[in-house]
Each structure stands twice: as C-alpha cells, then as structure tokens.
Amino acid sequence: MKIRAQVAMVMNLDKCIGCHTCSVTCKQTWTNRDGTEYVWFNNVETKPGIGYPKHYEDQDRWHGGWQLDDKGRLKLRSGGRLKRLSRLFANPDLPSIDDYYEPATFDKDILVNAPAGLKDTPVKRPHSALTGEPMAVTWGANWEDSLGGAHEHAGGDPNIARMPSEAAAKVKFEFEKTFMFHLPRICEHCLNPACVSACPSGAMYKREEDGIVLVDQDRCRGWRMCVSACPYKKVYVNHTTGKAEKCTFCFPRIEAGQPTICSETCVGRLRYLGIVLYDEDAVLAAASVADERDLLDAQRAVFLDPADPAVRQAAREAGMPPDWLDAAERSPVWRLISEYQVALPLHPEYRTLPMVWYIPPLSPVLDAVGQAGRDDTDADDVFHTIRDLRIPVEYLAELFTAGDVEAVAGVLMKLAAMRSYMRARTLDGTVATDLLDGIGMTADQVEAMYRLLAVAKYDERYVIPVAHTKDAAALEAQAAAHPDCALDCAGGPGMTTEATVQSFHLVDGDEVRPGRPGLLSRRADGRRGLTINPLRGRS
Amino acid sequence: MTTLVWIVLPYLCLAVFVAGHVWRWRHDQFGWTTHTSQLLENRLLRLASPLFHLGALGVIGGHAMGLVVPASLTEKIGISEHLYHLTAVWGGTVTGAMLVAGLALLIARRFVNGRVRRVTTTMDKVLYTALAVMVALGMTATVGTNLLGEGYDYRETIAVWFRGIFWFQPDPALMSGAPLVYQLHAIGGFLLLALWPFTRLVHVWSAPLAYLWRPYVVYRARRGAVPAAQPTPAAVRDRAHLPISSGRA
Numbered sequence: 001m002k003i004r005a006q007v008a009m010v011m012n013l014d015k016c017i018g019c020h021t022c023s024v025t026c027k028q029t030w031t032n033r034d035g036t037e038y039v040w041f042n043n044v045e046t047k048p049g050i051g052y053p054k055h056y057e058d059q060d061r062w063h064g065g066w067q068l069d070d071k072g073r074l075k076l077r078s079g080g081r082l083k084r085l086s087r088l089f090a091n092p093d094l095p096s097i098d099d100y101y102e103p104a105t106f107d108k109d110i111l112v113n114a115p116a117g118l119k120d121t122p123v124k125r126p127h128s129a130l131t132g133e134p135m136a137v138t139w140g141a142n143w144e145d146s147l148g149g150a151h152e153h154a155g156g157d158p159n160i161a162r163m164p165s166e167a168a169a170k171v172k173f174e175f176e177k178t179f180m181f182h183l184p185r186i187c188e189h190c191l192n193p194a195c196v197s198a199c200p201s202g203a204m205y206k207r208e209e210d211g212i213v214l215v216d217q218d219r220c221r222g223w224r225m226c227v228s229a230c231p232y233k234k235v236y237v238n239h240t241t242g243k244a245e246k247c248t249f250c251f252p253r254i255e256a257g258q259p260t261i262c263s264e265t266c267v268g269r270l271r272y273l274g275i276v277l278y279d280e281d282a283v284l285a286a287a288s289v290a291d292e293r294d295l296l297d298a299q300r301a302v303f304l305d306p307a308d309p310a311v312r313q314a315a316r317e318a319g320m321p322p323d324w325l326d327a328a329e330r331s332p333v334w335r336l337i338s339e340y341q342v343a344l345p346l347h348p349e350y351r352t353l354p355m356v357w358y359i360p361p362l363s364p365v366l367d368a369v370g371q372a373g374r375d376d377t378d379a380d381d382v383f384h385t386i387r388d389l390r391i392p393v394e395y396l397a398e399l400f401t402a403g404d405v406e407a408v409a410g411v412l413m414k415l416a417a418m419r420s421y422m423r424a425r426t427l428d429g430t431v432a433t434d435l436l437d438g439i440g441m442t443a444d445q446v447e448a449m450y451r452l453l454a455v456a457k458y459d460e461r462y463v464i465p466v467a468h469t470k471d472a473a474a475l476e477a478q479a480a481a482h483p484d485c486a487l488d489c490a491g492g493p494g495m496t497t498e499a500t501v502q503s504f505h506l507v508d509g510d511e512v513r514p515g516r517p518g519l520l521s522r523r524a525d526g527r528r529g530l531t532i533n534p535l536r537g538r539s
Numbered sequence: 540m541t542t543l544v545w546i547v548l549p550y551l552c553l554a555v556f557v558a559g560h561v562w563r564w565r566h567d568q569f570g571w572t573t574h575t576s577q578l579l580e581n582r583l584l585r586l587a588s589p590l591f592h593l594g595a596l597g598v599i600g601g602h603a604m605g606l607v608v609p610a611s612l613t614e615k616i617g618i619s620e621h622l623y624h625l626t627a628v629w630g631g632t633v634t635g636a637m638l639v640a641g642l643a644l645l646i647a648r649r650f651v652n653g654r655v656r657r658v659t660t661t662m663d664k665v666l667y668t669a670l671a672v673m674v675a676l677g678m679t680a681t682v683g684t685n686l687l688g689e690g691y692d693y694r695e696t697i698a699v700w701f702r703g704i705f706w707f708q709p710d711p712a713l714m715s716g717a718p719l720v721y722q723l724h725a726i727g728g729f730l731l732l733a734l735w736p737f738t739r740l741v742h743v744w745s746a747p748l749a750y751l752w753r754p755y756v757v758y759r760a761r762r763g764a765v766p767a768a769q770p771t772p773a774a775v776r777d778r779a780h781l782p783i784s785s786g787r788a
Contacts, residue, residue, distance in 0.1 A: 081751050088747075089592040090577065090585040097578050097654070130579065131653040197755035200747030205759040218568035221745045222575045239658055242574035256766040280758075458772060467765040 002280040003304065003315045005324055006191065006211030006355055007254055007273065007464065008333045009263070010343045011184055012453060013361040014415070015270035018146060018182035020044050022262035022271075026186075029261045030248065035240025037103035037129040040141045041247035042262045044184045048157040048171060048395065049144035053099040056233040057347065058158040063093045064231030065194050065350030066287060074288045074351065076198055076229055084198060084225055093228035097239075101139040103129040107534035115535070127532045130239075134536060147173070147180050159398040167394040179364035179392050183399075184270075186262060187234040187247035188346065188354030189213045191278060191302065192287045195246070198229030204244070209467065210275070211355065212249045220244050231350040255467035263462060272452075274331030274463045275324065276338075276355070277304040277315060287351045292402035295348040302353065303338055306331070327465035332452055333357070340441070340449045342411050344400035359453070360396045360408055362415045368392075382416040383438070414439045414449075422450050544726065545711035549704050552729035559736030560744075573742040574663075579654040583644055591641025597634025598677070601627065606701045610694040624690070631681040638674055646671065666738040669731055676724040684718060691718055697725060 026042035045051045059065055063078040078084065078093055104126040114122040128135040144153060151173045154160075160168050172178055189206075193213050196204040203219035204226055206212070215226070215235070220243040226235040227244065235246040250260035254273075258264065263271040279302055286298040304311045306328035315325055328334065336343040336359065343357035365386055374381035386393060386409050393409055401407040417439045424430040425447075433443055441449070452460065563571065577584050605627060613623055646667050649659050684691050696713045703709040714722060735741070770778075 085747065085750065089589040092585065094577050094581065096581045131657055133653060193756060196757055199757075200750040201745065202747075202749065202753060202757050205757040208758050208760045218571075220572065221742055221747070222572035223747065224575050224577060237575065237578045239576065239578050241569070242572040243569075252766055253769075256769040257771075258769050283756075466768040467761070 001282075001314060003277055003311070003318045003320065004208065004211060004280050005275045005277055005320065005328065006189070007249060008189070008211075008276045008337075008355040008357070009186070009260075010272040010333050010336045010357045010359065012270040012272070012359040013181055013183065014359065014363055015268040016044070016182040016184060016361075017268055018044055018046065019267050020142060021265050021267050022184055023141070025261045025265040026247075029250070031245075033238075033240075035238035036236070036245060037105075038097060038100045038141075039236040039238070039245065041234070042184065042186045043141050044182050045142065046144045046146055046148075046150075046180055047183050047399070048154045048160060048173075048180065049147070049150065050153055050156050050158075051144075052101075052141045053095045053233050054139075055099075055156060055158055056095075057231075058161075059231055059350070062095065062228060062231070062233070064229055064233070065347075065352055066192070067351065068288065068290070072288065072290060074192075074284065076194055077231075078198065078225075078229055085200065087225075088200065088223055091224055091228055094224055095227070095233065097130070101141060101143070102135060102137075104135060104137050105129045105532070107532050110534040122534075125534075132532050147178060150178065150180075159395060162398050162403065163394050171392075171395065179367060181361040181364055183346075183358075184262070185232065185234070185346070186260075186356060187213060187249070188232055188352065188356045189247075189249055190355060191283045191299075191353035192351065194229040194231060194350070194352050195226035195235045198225040199223070199244075200225055204235075207251075210251075210254065212251050212254070213246070214248060214251070215244045215246055217241075217243055217245075231347065231352065232354075254464055257464050257466040259462040259464060269456075269461065272332040272336060272456075272461050274333035275328050275465065276331060276334050277306050277311060277328050278302045279304055283353060287353055292349040293404040293407075295351065295353075296345065296401055296404070296407060299345060299348065299353050300338055300341075303334070305338070306334060321465070321468050324465045324468075327463050330463045332456070332461060332463060335449075335452065340414070340445065342414050342449070344408070344411060346399060347402075348400075349402040358400060359415070360400055360411055362412055362419075364392050365412055365416075378420070382420075383413055386412050386416070410439075414441065417441075418446050418450055418453075421446055422454075541711040541715050545700065545714045546709050548726065549709065549729050552733040553704075555733040556735055559733070560741070563736045563741060571741055571745065572739070574658075574739045576655050576658055579658065580648060580652045583648045583652070587641050587644030587648060589641075590637050591645055594634050594637030594639075594641050597630065598638055601631050601634060605694060606698045609698070609702070623694075624685075628681065628685045632686060635674070635678050635681055639678060642667075642670060642674055662738050666734065666740065669727070669734055673724065673727045673731055676720055676727055680718075680720050680724055684720065691721065693717070693721060697721060701725075 022042045023040055023044055027040060030036075030041055031039045040052065043052050051057060055061060056064075059077060065077050066074050067077045069075050076084075105128075106124040107127055108124050110122045111124055126135055126137050127133060144150060147154065154173055160171055163171070189212055191211070193204075193206060196206055196213060199220075200223045201219055201221045203216045203221070205214060205216065207214065222237070222242040222244070224237055224244065226246075227233070227237055235244050237243075238245050250258075250262075253260060253264075259271075259273050263273055282302045286295070286302045289295060289298045306312070306315075306325060312325055315328075316322075333343075337357055343359050345354045345357050347354070365382070369375070369382055369385040372385055374385055393405055393412065394403075396412075397403050397405045397408045417435050421432055421435045421443070424432040424435075431443060436443060436446060577588075610620075610623075614620070649655055649663075649667065680691075696717055700709055700711070700713040703713075714725065717725075
C-alpha cells in the first residue's frame, strides 16, 4: 500500500444557479492573457447540451480517456505509445479552435474616438481576437446557457445518444417539456490521468503531495497529445506560447490553505474542498475493472478511511504530516463521497478516476413530480417518480454512473429522503425515521449531511491543510523577516514558487509582462496587443 | 577567399550551432517548443506536416548516407557505384519531392490563413525562407544535375571535405571545383546550422523517444518553498472587529 493524499472537490449541482462567477473569477486569475482567450479552466455548461468544446463527451470522435483492450488491459483510447509518436506531426484527434469558439474582442475605442464624417452613429463591433478582423459571434463557451438554442443543438448531446432509445425519445426540447441543470466543470485532477499518460515529453505530472495535475511550462514541447487524450478536454493549447495549459487547482492558494478561486467566489456555495487519502498501488486495478458500472465502487474502494487506525498508522509511517491526517478526517469531500455516498464522479467510464465529484441535481426530478400531479414534498411520491419517470434519471446516469440508473436513483432518494425528513423535523419536530428505512442512513447521519449540504460554513466546506516543505524552518525565518509580506512581494515566499511566477513569465525583474512568450517567439509586429482597425468596413 | 568560405565559415557556423544551443537550453526552456499551430488550422496541416517531416527525415538520412559514409566503405560491402547512384538519386528525388510539397503547403498555409499568419514570428519567416532556399538548391542539385543532367560525384569531393571538417583537416581545394549549386547548398547548409538554435527547429532535439519506456503516470514532488499559510476570512473578520483598546494593550 502506498498512501497518498489528493485535494479533491465536490459540487452540489442542486445549488448551482449558473451565474458563471466561478468562470469569470477563474478567467481573471489565470487565463486573461494572449493565447488563452478561448480557454476556460472553469466553465459552466447547461445540460442537456453539447458542451465546451462542442461534443467533447463523444469519445468515438475525440478518442479521449482510457479503454480496455481485447485482453482486458488498460490502454489509452487514442492508441499505444508507438501510435501516438507516429502522430506527432499531425494529431488527428485534436479539436480545432472552431470546436471551442472563435474568441472576440470589441473595438470600444470607436465610441470615443470616432472620426468626423461617419454616416452612422458608431457602435462597438466584435473583432476576432485571433486575426483582428470584424467577425460575427456565433458560438461561445456558454452559448447554450439555460438551454439557449437547445431546440437546434442539444439533440446532439452525446449523453442522449448513449441513452436507451425509449428514454432518449422522452427528452424533449420544447418549452415546458424539458429539463435542465448547470454543470460547472474544472480539471478533474484524475488519479489515473490520461493527459499525463499521453504527454510524450513527460512535462505533465501529478504532484506527490496533493495529487494536483500540472504542466511544467519549461518542459512542455507542444506535442499537444494531452489535449486530445483528456476526455474532459480540460487541457488547452496556448497558441501564443505554443505550450499546454490547464486548471492548476489554484495550487498557490491551496498550498496556503485557501480554497480555489472558483470555490472562494462561488455564489451558491456549492463547492466543497478537502483531501482524500488513497492507495496509489490500487489505482491501476480499479481503473481496469471489466464492467464500466463497477468503476464507481472500484474508485470508492481506492479511497482509504482516514478514521481507520491502520490507515493512520500507515500514513504516519509514510511521513504524512499530522495536520493532513486531521484534515483528511474532517474532509467534507470524504464524507460526501464515501460516508454518505451522495457524490458521484463525472463520466467514470473514461477510466481516469476523476477527483471532482458531483451531487446530482434533484430539482429536475421534483419538477417532474409536480408535472405528474404528485406531491413533491412527499418522499414516497418522489421515490415513485424517480422510479417511474426515467427522465432525467437515465440522463444523469449517463453523466455520473456509466448508465447505471439504480446508482443515480439511490443518490436522488437519499437527497429526497433528507428533504422530507428535515421538513418534518423543522415543521413539527417529528423524527420520521421511517423515511430513512430505504436509504440505509441513520438519523444522525442525515442531519449531519443536511448541515453539510445546507448550512455549512466556510471552514466546514473548505478543509485544506497548508502545504509543508522540507525546509519549513528556513521558510518561517523568511516569513518572519517580512512580516507585512503577502505572497507576491519581492523576496516573499510566493516569489520562490517557480511555477507561479517564473514559468508563466509574468514577472521579469521589476517589469510585469503578462503572457509574453519566449525571447525568440515574439510576434512580427513586436506587440502583444491585437491590432484592430475599427474603421474597417464602416461607411 | 576559399579558406574563408570553406574553412572559417563552417567552423564559425558549427561554433554558433553548439554555443547557441547551450545558451538557448539554459536560458529559454519556456520558448523551446514545436510552437504548434494545429489548433488554429487543421485541414492543410494534417496533409502538409507529415509530408514535410517524413520528407525531411528521408532527406536528412540521405545526406548522412552521402556525406558521412565514405564511398570506399559502400564499395567494400558490395554496393556498386551504379546502385548507390540510383538509390541516392531516386531516394533523394522522392523524399525531396515530399519535402518540397510539404514545405510549399506549410508556407502557403502561413499566407492564406489569417489566424496562422498572425502567430507567425519574424524568426519563423527567416526560417521558412532559409528552408525554402536550401530545399530549392538541393533539389536543383539532385534533380537538375544528377537526374536530368550529366551528374556530379559529390562523394569524391564534397563528402571528403565535409568529413575533413570533423578531423580538423578540411581541404578547401576539394570544394572550389564543385558546381556552383553544390557550393551554395553547402554554404547554405552551414548557415542553416548556425540559424538552427535560434528557431523553432530546436524541437528536433526534443523528439520524445523516452516516452516509449517511461511509466504512464508521472509523479513529481513539489519543488521550492511553499507560500505561508493565509488567515481564513473568519480570522480576518474577527481581528477587524477587535476593540481598539485591546489592540493597544
């Protein structure tokens, strides 16, 4: 057994209102640079929908993730090592920028600097951020927001294509007959990452301490195999630097004990962050189980119970700091995934063992209960509706359990039972334990789960132990020498974190130069900004 | 003059080649990349890039065969001059044609597609020009002189001079008699070597062969120091709410 700790996330989809605050703050923090205009480390998509990039879940097309070969061995869907090297010159599985969207910017200068003699009142128009030419905006990272254009596009959702045909036939994109929910997505920081496994240079790696998957910007050579190998399409090419970039799980914040920026700014407070202990030696076997529907339980079995004395002993022997063990025990992520078992991984059938899990949304089901003329406050009615109305349970099953409807229905029933139980408890103080018979949870557990899902405070939602360094004493001395120092002042601890500062080339001496690439790859005009001619095409 | 061109220039270029790579490797790991533009343009690249790269590999192999392997050695292992000539001319023509087609398409792609044009750097333009000139000279020598013309046995002159450079005994007299197109191609070749470390060509040295035997998942320990722990919002709030007097006490 090889114990490792993984920083992981759970998102409670019932609470997501699709406000995109996570996406915006993430973009402001990480991808507001040249070459990453189209990149959203965090994006929120509406489901059903084809997603960002378009149809990314269709692995028959993109060949992302893993699959079992004829002999039952795990291999990348895009082929073996030799096959991948043979495709270095042109990667047939790489999405083009049009599969994401053409990024646009606006010629706002025209509003204040319009020359005399224009026939029309100047209005700002979109220009391509790639070419500077005027363009029509026809797609974006959240183009399908709240089912916008669903009647045209959402039928192409790969999850619907995989559903049993009679269930798929019930998915309608007509007003009042449809259902929807928001799905915020970041990098999954998988236990068995396909992107890392496909990287020819060995530039991508999983950190031993916290399992965060990163790209070494100095070692990436731009072979772009990670982009196509990731089934979630959460590794991107920066077309200015020619290097791969991805969600960093905000590691400089995590190391300091702070939540990621998407979690910190989440308006619905639907994100939970904590660490999960797992056995690295068990990862390969878990990812290789024959039946896709066993992957959920197989992955849960890889996780180790932080309260188990044997596990604690082994972790201590492996050198894990005591505060990390305590954090593992208090981890909301561990509780939601393994204790209450209400969180589910996104697309476990990709066999990457993802580490951002989701509590499936109950709301569309409750809508269906109401439409069926049943009482959405009555757990029995909800149970029946979950069983009878296979919308959207089959759809949720395609997303979260490789099509296993029972597994998703079980989670939804737990959530429905919790609501009914707490409703009775709050209204008249009744402890309706009969409601809990079918879900295998005790009243104490349900109340604790209710607290975690409904009222948990900052410290309960984010249990992140600070990173330790082998040279902690030296660091403390340094911190003491700069008492007012935040992360980013000269000589501050942040300045020595190579990957945050130097590798992204944000700072060169005293000069901040956002996104400037290497000395020898500067653009022809020597400028970083886009050249836009706002008068082009105007009369 | 002959000394300058056929002795000084090659050594100068080789020195720049070596020193340039050392400098670039040490100071510009971040810029050391293929600088892929497949994201921006896929359709032409999927045809052009394999053509260019496979053609280039063939051409480089052909140059190694012609320049590094002495004629006496091929004869010793039973390859007649005629057989060598056939292989070299036809192999060179076919791989050269692939290279020409690939390069032409890649250059056309840079002109035609606005997205790719905009990410093309000055150094890219220099490199494409240099490659185009070199390929044109090389194809003139192979097709014009050896396939259609009367032929020229570079293995007795150019190859001997070339190997001499590495024994530190280059004989410039061998080169001064060569046809002009061969002379220009040889000079251009060394100039290209000197240009090499400053262009995206450096990605050649990063051909990821080690991928074939490394484990799939790479684990790496964090390097360097970590940031100091930050106070939670609750702690900041509580501190802000402390009565002023307690702060002074």
